[in-house]
Amino acid sequence: MSTSEEISALLVAKFGTDPEALGPDVPLHRLRLDSLALEELRLLIEDRLDVDLEDVALTSRDTLGRLIEVVHVKATA
Amino acid sequence: MSAPAALAPYRRTPLAPFAAAVTGVGLVTAAGTGARAAWHGVTEGLAPSVGPRPELDGLPCDFFYSVTDCDPRELLGVAAQRLMDRFAQLAVIAAREAVADAGLDPALWDSGRVGIVIGSAHGGLPFYDEQHATLAERGARRVSPKLAPLSVVNGAASSVSLDLGVQGPSQAVSTACSSGTVAIGTAHQMLRSGACDIVIAGGAESTCTRLLIASACSLKAVSTRREDPTAACRPFDTHRDGFVVGEGAGLLVLEHPEHARARGATVRAHVNGYGASSDAHSAVAPDPDGLGIERALRTALADAGLSPADVGHVNAHGTSTLSNDLIEATMLRRVLGESPLVTSTKAMTGHTLGAAGGIEAALTVLALQHQLVPPTVNLDAPDPQIEMDVVAKEARSASFDCAVKTSLGFGGHNAALVLTRA
Numbered sequence: 001m002s003t004s005e006e007i008s009a010l011l012v013a014k015f016g017t018d019p020e021a022l023g024p025d026v027p028l029h030r031l032r033l034d035s036l037a038l039e040e041l042r043l044l045i046e047d048r049l050d051v052d053l054e055d056v057a058l059t060s061r062d063t064l065g066r067l068i069e070v071v072h073v074k075a076t077a
Numbered sequence: 078m079s080a081p082a083a084l085a086p087y088r089r090t091p092l093a094p095f096a097a098a099v100t101g102v103g104l105v106t107a108a109g110t111g112a113r114a115a116w117h118g119v120t121e122g123l124a125p126s127v128g129p130r131p132e133l134d135g136l137p138c139d140f141f142y143s144v145t146d147c148d149p150r151e152l153l154g155v156a157a158q159r160l161m162d163r164f165a166q167l168a169v170i171a172a173r174e175a176v177a178d179a180g181l182d183p184a185l186w187d188s189g190r191v192g193i194v195i196g197s198a199h200g201g202l203p204f205y206d207e208q209h210a211t212l213a214e215r216g217a218r219r220v221s222p223k224l225a226p227l228s229v230v231n232g233a234a235s236s237v238s239l240d241l242g243v244q245g246p247s248q249a250v251s252t253a254c255s256s257g258t259v260a261i262g263t264a265h266q267m268l269r270s271g272a273c274d275i276v277i278a279g280g281a282e283s284t285c286t287r288l289l290i291a292s293a294c295s296l297k298a299v300s301t302r303r304e305d306p307t308a309a310c311r312p313f314d315t316h317r318d319g320f321v322v323g324e325g326a327g328l329l330v331l332e333h334p335e336h337a338r339a340r341g342a343t344v345r346a347h348v349n350g351y352g353a354s355s356d357a358h359s360a361v362a363p364d365p366d367g368l369g370i371e372r373a374l375r376t377a378l379a380d381a382g383l384s385p386a387d388v389g390h391v392n393a394h395g396t397s398t399l400s401n402d403l404i405e406a407t408m409l410r411r412v413l414g415e416s417p418l419v420t421s422t423k424a425m426t427g428h429t430l431g432a433a434g435g436i437e438a439a440l441t442v443l444a445l446q447h448q449l450v451p452p453t454v455n456l457d458a459p460d461p462q463i464e465m466d467v468v469a470k471e472a473r474s475a476s477f478d479c480a481v482k483t484s485l486g487f488g489g490h491n492a493a494l495v496l497t498r499a
Contacts, residue, residue: 013155014155014159015156016154016155016158016159017156032156036222036223036226039222040159040221040222040223043221043222047219054218
């Protein structure tokens with residue numbers, strides 16, 4: 001699975017996100033990802049993709065596309 | 078120098094009796110989910126759900142009375158469910174039922190005048206326990222950021238507030254195994270004071286962890302009847318050997334009587350009086366003479382403006398431990414005489430700790446409504462030292478207008494409610 005598919009699958013399975021709502025330009029807060037959920041998602045992505053996102057600074061105002069891009073860079077570094 | 082004189086007794090003016098209306102009931106128990114199913118399970122004396130609990134393998138007590146007929150993930154949805162530990166999930170399910178039963182629509186009520194009081198002894202202990210294991214096995218960076226919001230004892234109250242949009246005062250009370258009873262008593266006081274028009278109150282608990290049950294085994298507080306777990310909880314029986322931990326939630330919708338009348342609500346029963354006390358005796362053992370729970374019961378009766386002779390039914394704490402049941406029954410005999418019909422519904426629900434008072438108050442409401450006392454189902458050989466009319470094996474029809482719910486908690490926290498027929 002691609003990074004995008006992995007993150008989308010996590011959002012649907014673990015956060016109950018509507019798959020239809022997912023899109024690269026959607027701000028994370030529109031997906032009901034607040035600061036607590038973002039930190040929870042960080043741990044889940046780290047476990048799933050074996051990456052270290054400790055120094056990644058994202059907020060709920062960032063888009064899903066930005067999140068996927070940052071994780072992809074870390075995963076392929 | 079002479080010893081200081083004791084303070085002179087202060088004679089307060091008693092408050093006028095206040096009958097809070099019970100307009101809704103919500104139950105999630107090992108005897109059934111939903112008030113109708115739970116009442117059926119309890120009055121028919123059906124065996125509780127004893128689901129497989131691999132986390133308890135090898136312990137002297139390896140069983141637990143579980144809620145198996147509802148799926149919080151399905152009922153609440155993934156997005157909401159992930160922000161609650163199981164005790165809070167069960168509370169939200171019970172609260173939704175209680176509010177619907179009361180005929181209330183959260184979109185239409187004055188949300189700032191609605192309150193919540195939910196008791197729990199251990200709150201989100203399972204998540205706390207799980208995260209402690211994560212810390213030990215995988216290190217600090219793998220610990221969930223949800224630990225605080227999920228493990229706090231007020232997690233049930235805050236989850237119900239979020240789910241139903243309740244914006245009045247919401248809080249948890251935690252007095253061990255009397256928490257649910259204290260919560261309803263607190264709600265009675267909030268309505269009487271005018272702080273709220275409606276209060277959702279009771280208890281919620283789900284603490285099936287190896288850690289907690291291992292500790293209860295060490296304390297010799299739980300039954301070890303592993304060969305027959307559905308018969309293990311046997312309050313007032315000669316061969317009782319401890320309680321059985323269960324999970325569940327029991328919530329009432331309590332309303333100011335004028336509020337209930339104004340909207341034409343159906344009133345199931347009333348909560349008329351509340352009393353609480355502390356033993357100041359032991360961290361775990363009740364006062365051997367039952368003086369603390371007696372004080373709570375007499376206070377509740379006085380608060381209701383009723384006398385011991387008015388009481389027709391007692392839903393007792395009745396944990397199935399050697400000491401509790403004898404001390405409690407002796408106290409009941411002393412205060413109420415031998416006539417009230419006594420039961421302990423824990424034989425079918427297990428001891429749900431902080432939820433127990435909420436579940437058992439809800440069952441007392443249903444007993445008043447149906448004029449039917451549920452049985453103490455595993456009572457095969459009544460303890461001859463117990464001189465009360467304990468309803469054994471089968472439910473008993475009776476005519477009674479007033480019932481009492483008693484609760485005792487570790488730490489000496491005693492509480493009693495007086496309820497009456499609508």
